Amino acid sequence: MSAALASxxxxxxxxxxxxxxxxxxxxxxxxxxxxPPQNTITPDSLVAEEFIPENLRSAIVKxxxxxxxxxxxxxxxxxxxxxxxVWQAFNAGGS
Numbered sequence: 001m002s003a004a005l006a007s008x009x010x011x012x013x014x015x016x017x018x019x020x021x022x023x024x025x026x027x028x029x030x031x032x033x034x035x036p037p038q039n040t041i042t043p044d045s046l047v048a049e050e051f052i053p054e055n056l057r058s059a060i061v062k063x064x065x066x067x068x069x070x071x072x073x074x075x076x077x078x079x080x081x082x083x084x085x086v087w088q089a090f091n092a093g094g095s
Contacts, residue, residue: 039063 025036030051035041043060046052052060075083 035061037061037063 022038022040025038025041028034029036029041041060043057043062046060047054047057069087074080
């Protein structure tokens, strides 16, 4: 986590006093374990800082996952088709 803070010009000791979104996100993440939506928090930085173990690397949400709606578990073909149909209707302004 200190690498993410350092990239924002902060340190762990100053994070509590800082008011930047990155520092606040890092503090919250360390307290509750819920990943905040920050581009500076990456699987590599979290593993390198020993914030999470290597086996949880794939559980970290990456910004590009929001581009296509990345899901950790894959749906079977029938449910994937149903989900895409509803999503397409929603994006087209339907309900």
